[in-house]
Amino acid sequence: MSHHIIEANDLHFTYPDGTVGLDGISFRISHGESVAVVGENGSGKSTLLLHLSGCLFASKGRLRIGDTYLEQKTLNIVRRTVGMVFQNPDDQLFMPTVFDDVAFGPLNLGLTYLEAERKAMDALKTVGAEHLRNRPPYKLSQGEKRAVSIATVLSMSPDILVMDEPTSSLDPKSRRKLIELLKTFRHSKIIATHDLDMAMDLCERTIVLHQGKVTADGETLKLFQDEGLLNRSSLEKPLRTQQC
């Protein structure tokens, strides 16, 4: 079974203004793995995630998701496989009510109203947000927004979850709740983050990016103990491994 595999092969991407986003990135993520993508601001994390969801296309190199190579023709298949959660819930939640938002994906996949409703309610139940179904998104708290954002992609039953900074701007308790929730998911997960403690909790593997290149790829615990590497990548040891 290879449909949860992500394989990047020498990805290159340059923005129209000349900024280099990706500069030869290769990796292979297999079924059920949780991978953290870390790196300083502008290291190419978000650019990479946009490639995984087919929002950007590499100028050189290929990206394989499951059995399909990502190209314009296969975009729909890939987007069905990959659920992308954006950093800002206000970008992710654009429909008038929470329920509409969660049902948006399933309806676009061509499900009947009944099925779409069931999927949406299941997803809301999973993230514990059933009671918010009729609320407009702008009236939710940050934590609730984040949970609902995740429900909007869960309802499409993706095989792979891709998340950009899921714990940013959450209070400690909401953050902890989110981490516990993500632990229960059995999808392959790719999480771009600055929150190295969360990465330690959730991801057994980490990819470190620096100026559009992969500078390290390996076991999370090991990488986060390598101070030289962290320094070079403008990162800091996770709080919990810092001895005071």
Place this chain on the structure above:
Amino acid sequence: MNNIGKNSFDIGYMDTLALGDSSLHRLDPRAKLITTLVFIVTVLSFGKHTVSAMLPFFIYPIVLISLSGLPSRYLMKKLLIVSPFAVLVGIFNPFIDREIIYYIGSIGISGGWVSFLSILLRFVLTVTAALILLSLTGFNAVCASLMKLGLPRPFVVQLLFFYRYIFVLTDEAERMERARSLRAFNSEAMNIKIFVSLIGHLLLRTIDRAERIYLAMCCRGFDGRIRMIRKMKRSYKELFFVIGWSLLFIFLRNYNITLKLGQAFTGVIK
């Protein structure tokens, strides 16, 4: 500019009101929408010097407000906020149309004043009806029923997005303005140069956001069509509501009850 935040919060309050649970709240949004439209059209169809015949139409907002328990004070405040537009539209009538058409005692009333009053009455009636519709139904449900009634999808989607992001936009504007005022020590008022730059930034941010939203939509299979699940019911209650009120409006449009009552009253006195 703190008012920005306050006003948008107030718009949000209408949605809170729409969560109420009176029999009028539970009515199908389409019924309320159609009735409101009939009401507005009949009120606007009166001649330009009509005043008395319009008065009985107040029965509609009064009945709706009292049955649904909406806060009339809040609605009146909203009405006052938009009233300058109506005043501006009518204020020149008394200067243009000076022909005397009524006498009260020995004081002559010109057609201009009468038509000005007529414009104000129309404004109060129609805007109150629209406000009641929104606070009984909620903006989104009104949009959904517009779609069900056949308004082209792109228009409805524009409205929905407008309503979804107006709050985000006002929040952003408020934050920018706060950041400015915290660093503008001696000048409370904003000069035009700063204002232009603020507005420009707001536009750029909006464009960026639009792009991100579009990407988020694409990631979830957006293909140019917004699909929504909306269950609407149609029962005798809705039918009765629409037909009952519409008949009353048409009757009031054709018979000047105020005049008839007045004549009957003066007849009794004589």
